[in-house]
Amino acid sequence: GGAGEIGMNLSLYGTAGKWLMVDCGVTFGDDSTPGVDIIMPDISFIANNVDDLLGMVITHGHEDHIGAIQYLWPQLKCAVYTTPFTAELIRSKLGYVDLERTVRIIQPKDGKFEIGPFKGEFIPVTHSIPEARMLALTTKHGTVLHTGDWKFDPDPIVGPPSDTERLKQLGGEGLMAVVGDSTNALVPGTSGSERGVQNEFIRLFGEIKQRVVVTCFASNIARLKSIAVAAQRNGRYITLAGRSLWRNAEIAEECGYLPEFNDFLSENEAMLSPRDKIVIVTTGCQGEPRAALCRIAVDDHPEIDLDAGDTVIFSSRDIPGNEKAIARLQNNLIARGLKILTPDDHPVHVSGHPAQEELTQLYQWTRPRLVLPVHGETRHQQEHARIAQECQVPHTLIPEDGQIIRLGPGVHEVVTEVQHGRWGLDGKVLRRIGEGASKDRKKMSHSGAAVVTVVMDAKGKVVRDPQVSLMGLTDSNAETAISENLAALAHDAIEAMPKSTRIDDAAVRHAVALAVRRHINEVYGKKPVTDVHIVRV
Numbered sequence: 001g002g003a004g005e006i007g008m009n010l011s012l013y014g015t016a017g018k019w020l021m022v023d024c025g026v027t028f029g030d031d032s033t034p035g036v037d038i039i040m041p042d043i044s045f046i047a048n049n050v051d052d053l054l055g056m057v058i059t060h061g062h063e064d065h066i067g068a069i070q071y072l073w074p075q076l077k078c079a080v081y082t083t084p085f086t087a088e089l090i091r092s093k094l095g096y097v098d099l100e101r102t103v104r105i106i107q108p109k110d111g112k113f114e115i116g117p118f119k120g121e122f123i124p125v126t127h128s129i130p131e132a133r134m135l136a137l138t139t140k141h142g143t144v145l146h147t148g149d150w151k152f153d154p155d156p157i158v159g160p161p162s163d164t165e166r167l168k169q170l171g172g173e174g175l176m177a178v179v180g181d182s183t184n185a186l187v188p189g190t191s192g193s194e195r196g197v198q199n200e201f202i203r204l205f206g207e208i209k210q211r212v213v214v215t216c217f218a219s220n221i222a223r224l225k226s227i228a229v230a231a232q233r234n235g236r237y238i239t240l241a242g243r244s245l246w247r248n249a250e251i252a253e254e255c256g257y258l259p260e261f262n263d264f265l266s267e268n269e270a271m272l273s274p275r276d277k278i279v280i281v282t283t284g285c286q287g288e289p290r291a292a293l294c295r296i297a298v299d300d301h302p303e304i305d306l307d308a309g310d311t312v313i314f315s316s317r318d319i320p321g322n323e324k325a326i327a328r329l330q331n332n333l334i335a336r337g338l339k340i341l342t343p344d345d346h347p348v349h350v351s352g353h354p355a356q357e358e359l360t361q362l363y364q365w366t367r368p369r370l371v372l373p374v375h376g377e378t379r380h381q382q383e384h385a386r387i388a389q390e391c392q393v394p395h396t397l398i399p400e401d402g403q404i405i406r407l408g409p410g411v412h413e414v415v416t417e418v419q420h421g422r423w424g425l426d427g428k429v430l431r432r433i434g435e436g437a438s439k440d441r442k443k444m445s446h447s448g449a450a451v452v453t454v455v456m457d458a459k460g461k462v463v464r465d466p467q468v469s470l471m472g473l474t475d476s477n478a479e480t481a482i483s484e485n486l487a488a489l490a491h492d493a494i495e496a497m498p499k500s501t502r503i504d505d506a507a508v509r510h511a512v513a514l515a516v517r518r519h520i521n522e523v524y525g526k527k528p529v530t531d532v533h534i535v536r537v
Helices: 069-076 084-093 164-173 194-207 221-233 243-254 259-263 267-271 292-297 323-335 356-366 378-390 436-447 476-495 505-524
Strands: 011-015 018-022 036-041 053-057 080-082 103-105 112-115 118-124 133-139 142-146 177-181 212-215 237-241 278-282 311-314 339-341 370-374 403-406 413-417 422-426 429-432 449-456 467-471 529-536
Touching: 011 142, 036 069, 053 069, 053 112, 069 084, 080 084, 084 103, 084 243, 118 164, 142 164, 164 356, 177 356, 194 212, 194 221, 212 292, 221 237, 221 243, 221 259, 221 278, 237 243, 237 259, 237 267, 237 292, 243 259, 278 292, 292 323, 311 323, 323 339, 356 378, 370 378, 436 529, 449 476, 449 505, 467 476, 476 505, 505 529
Parallel strands: 018 053, 053 080, 080 103, 142 177, 177 370, 212 278, 212 311, 237 278, 311 339, 449 529
Antiparallel strands: 011 018, 036 422, 112 118, 118 133, 133 142, 403 413, 422 429, 449 467
């Protein structure tokens, strides 16, 4: 996962017959995956070779890097190596296993560890969450730098600056390859500093006279820190709306990154306070229908109710594919008399990913022999490869999910391809996206469904009129007439069959389904999922 797409990051590194997994993330469903909100990589290949899996290394705590662990770990049951803050986030998800044996802490001051034939080193980098790390993996064949998510923020709000000196050292030692973040490869310049966002919040919170609401990603602890500092500077108090925000903020406080958490108000306390003294931080910046801000927008939140004149600040970028949902949310807020501010209006967001100048700087320092752009769509990967080539990197290769690629020794190349794809969490069940129930549900969402019940005797005679039920095809006042018409067509289709084939249930199902679907297509222009039940008496 994570190659040719943004999200769902999961990579495998192999040597001497052993494997190491790096990250285990999710992406989120959309209109094309009805009933499926969470999507993760198909891990059949490594699950079938689990005895050779030495562990899982997690670079940082964002959902697209850790969100699949709680669903996939039971198939793997391997050790998980990560930093203290990320470990606490994982522990909050894996409450049902022996966590002391499962999660192995790599302390920030050291960062080095060994797992079988792999020597690992965590290199601190700045990002929008504490303890983001690049991973240098060394075997007898050389060293590969897996960047994870990163940026070069010269003045970070949370944690130390990126360890640029160690990156320069790696370049001097010789790097076999960099497997790198491509998210902002199309963005010129640099990604900007979180300090600038904090300064803008300080200014805005002083100018806005009513209640302030800021929506951002629940995992963006640096942003939450900026909001807390800006609120304090302007004599405002903070409350949080959204369980994930409360959980992540509490973990950040326990790890020493957010001492301001102890002064946060409950939602109820905030609603009883003067409007000009409150900042509410909410989930829902991507228009997620069950998130706090969407519930607030339709007056469905149990605690928080906004008033006309309040201001909502969107402190995030729009993830591709979420534009319509975000627009609906913003329209609902505006309809209630609320003011909207976005990054298009004010510098209230900076990305956590490297823009073009930062990518250039990385390759000038590390000088790898090969670059594999990941964590981006094809257009991002290709631009990332172009930047690497301009930095005199000798070789680039754009990977795709499922490919096994030889990095060394010898010539780098795609060796083969293994089973891959997507699994979706459908309620409590993992299903393969695009097959079976997932495929049928998608088709039903576009074309509806028809169910035909036929009662026949053992000799193939229809003993009762067929019954037809339609779903998602017609209004209720017209359903009876069309159902009766389809029932007659089903009966005629059976009568037209040779008597010798009427005793074959499969042949009857095919004939009835063909007749029903053909007529529905003629009338409605739809080809519904059609299910024929045969009852023999």
